[in-house]
Amino acid sequence: MTLAPLVELNDGRQMPVLGFGTYSINDPALFVEAVAAGYRLLDTATRYDNETQVGQGIADAPVPRDELFVTTKLPGNAHGTDGPRRELEASLERLGLDHVDLYLIHWPNPSADLFVETWKAFIELRDAGLTTSIGVSNFLPEHLDRIVAETGVAPAVNQVELHPYFPQAEQRAADDRLGTITQSWTPIGRGSDLLQNPVLAEIAAKHDVSPAQVVLRWHTLIGAAPIPKSATPDRFRSNLEIFEIDLDEDDLQHIAGLETGQRIGGDPRTHEEY
Ligand SMILES: NC(=O)c1ccc[n+]([C@@H]2O[C@H](COP(=O)([O-])OP(=O)(O)OC[C@H]3O[C@@H](n4cnc5c(N)ncnc54)[C@H](OP(=O)(O)O)[C@@H]3O)[C@@H](O)[C@H]2O)c1
Structure with missing residues (x-):
């Protein structure tokens, strides 16, 4: 069984470099099986409406909770000073946990312009031990600059859309x-159609692995955590x-050539998460 290596966070904690995305999965047995397969990071969100099932999977998992790294995310309609604590406490209730390992502001929602207040509330949640990181x-660079200028605290993680079509060099x-x-x-x-791309098929065949x-x-070699x-x-x-x-330099160069600059998901400048 493979365990993903750990990466150091800027708050002194560690996080598995590869985790299990849970969007649209609602069967606790699959989370149990993922942990049995070696996954130690489970990524959920209040908006995925599956925290209860993720929590059930954690309770039934073959390893203790403290060997797992659990991430959840604040819904957009709870930005501000009081919403984060209310929402995190509700998430913890659904997850059946007394803390998560990482709590994320899901989207900046710039038109509401409450992400700085939200970040200040997040710092308090960390200090209160409801989330470790x-x-x-x-968050775009301009959003990061604002929260750091106003609080002096940089996020441990920025979770963004990233794949070979949209490799995000400037954001990284x-x-x-x-x-x-x-x-x-x-x-x-x-x-x-990324996984059907012939360039990836060729590299996959060369190494006798799958395009995925x-x-x-590639993510882990460019310093990203998928x-x-x-x-x-x-x-x-x-x-x-x-x-x-x-993967060798030649492979990495061919993958770099796949960039289209096109997002698959929403644009943080305009996307409003409810
Ligand atoms: N922060 C945010 O705003 C945000 C936004 C989107 C997603 N996320 C997080 O990121 C996670 C991953 O992103 P995602 O779910 O959008 O997309 P993804 O992981 O890029 O792709 C998932 C799709 O790929 C298929 N797949 C998985 N492994 C495969 C393999 N080895 N070969 C072929 N197909 C494979 C899956 O099919 P099957 O399931 O049928 O196997 C599923 O259809 C989410 O689950 C969520 O936790 C966060």
Whole structure:
């Protein structure tokens, strides 16, 4: 069984470099199976409406809770000073936990312009021990600059859309400057033709692995932390077996050539998460 290596966060904690995305999975047995397969990071969100099932999976998992890294996210309609504590307490109730390992602001929702107050509340939640680490999701460099200027606290993690079609070099550089780990959502390009791309097929054949494994290994080699989702045990097991894949410079250059600059998901400048 493979366990993902750990990465150091800027708050002194550690996080598995590859985790299990749970969006649209509602069967606790799949979370149990993912942990049995070696996943130690489970990524959920209040908006995924599956925290209760994730919590059931954690309770039934074959390893103790303190060996797991549980992430959840604040819904957009709870931005502000009081919403974060109310929402995190409700998430913890659903998850059956006394703390999460990482709490993220799901989207910046810039038109509401409450993300600075929200971040201040997150710092208090961390200080109160309801979450071990705090971070953000879908924050552009300008959003990061504001929260750091106003609080002096940089997020441990920024979870953003990232895959070979949209590799986010500038965003990653902005995250790096703060010591913030860039975590990749939609890492294998859900709903796109990424995994059918002939360039990836060729690299996959050369290393005798799957296109998804090539892409996930690429994430870890560029310094990003992917959270692939699969509800298919054979797939999610293979998505973890990537750390021995020896992609070379030539492979990395070919993957760099796949960039289109097109997002699959929402644009943080305009997307309003409810
Ligand atoms: N912060 C945010 O705003 C945000 C936004 C989106 C997602 N996320 C997080 O990121 C996670 C991952 O993103 P995602 O679910 O959008 O997309 P993804 O992980 O890029 O892709 C998931 C899709 O790929 C398929 N798949 C998985 N492994 C495969 C393999 N080895 N070979 C072929 N197909 C494979 C899955 O199918 P099967 O399930 O049928 O196997 C599913 O259809 C989410 O679950 C969620 O936790 C966060």
